[in-house]
Amino acid sequence: MSSIPANLRYAESHEWVLDNGDGSVTIGITDHAQEALGDVVFVELPEVGTTLAVGDEFGVIESVKAASDLYAPIAGEIIAVNEALEDAPETVNEAPYADGWIMKVRLDDAAALDALMDADAYQAVAAED
Secondary structure: OOOOOOOOEEOOOOEEEEEOOOOEEEEEEOHHHHHHHOOEEEEEOOOOOOEEOOOOEEEEEEEOOOEEEEEOOOOEEEEEEOOHHHHOOOHHHHOOOOOOOOEEEEEOOHHHHHHOEOHHHHHHHHHHO
């Protein structure tokens, strides 16, 4: 079974969100999502400075099997992207919750984190896939 860290929040679209404690969050795709995709060969990163609403498409992740759109689990401004993924997209497979992060976002509303799923709720969603 996939790893689902308890300290993160989750979206039904299989993105995880880490509260950085400073009004920003780090976002990536879950272990479950990277397993379903298979070997990641390309990550289209969003532009720093872009403002996202919940549900906005912010990029694409391509694997040997498929290409999947990435959706913003939270609203805010992109303040950083993981440029290392341009040269090493496989990092998403190797460390989805660590070095495989995709972007950092300055939150519009920190209370919006409460609308995301906790690990137990995401576990149930992932089990349905």
